[in-house]
Amino acid sequence: MARRVSLQAMTIHMVKLCVGADTIEDLADWQTRLLQRLDHPVHHTRMAPKRAEEMLDGGSIYWVIKRAIRVRQRIIDIRAIQDDEGRAMCELVFDPNLVRTYAQAKRPFQGWRYLKPTDAPRDLKTGEAALDIPPDLDAALKQAGVW
Secondary structure, three states: OOOOOOOOOOEEEEEEEOOOOOHHHHHHHHHHHHOOOOOOOOEEEEOOOHHHHHHHHOOOEEEEEEEEEEEEEEEEEEEEOOOOOOOOEEEEEEEOOOOOEEEEEEOOOOEEEEEOHHHHOOOOOOOOOOOOHHHHHHHHHHHOOOO
């Protein structure tokens, strides 16, 4: 019997540097200011993701702050817009809820990258505190089996 292959979209995430933010609170403050004039936090980027359908199937943006993924937000819409000079842009629309994650080291990069769900850091549980230790030390402790 032949196996049927599903053509449904598979969830994919995005990872992006959170330029200008030194803490999760900086990101939260920036988005709080946006929410004073918008319904949802947004971010504009020049390039539209080719895998937008997969991102809208439960995907999140994972924000890199101080060389580590530390927080994520669910992506709820991706829109084609134009900037003030008429250039094509992409508007990413987020759920306002910031979900803290275990820190996962990430080297600097330009733009954004796709992130497979299997490569994404785990969410912190409600009430669980994130240790604010350097990501390299966190990775070494995990590799050594300390946690």
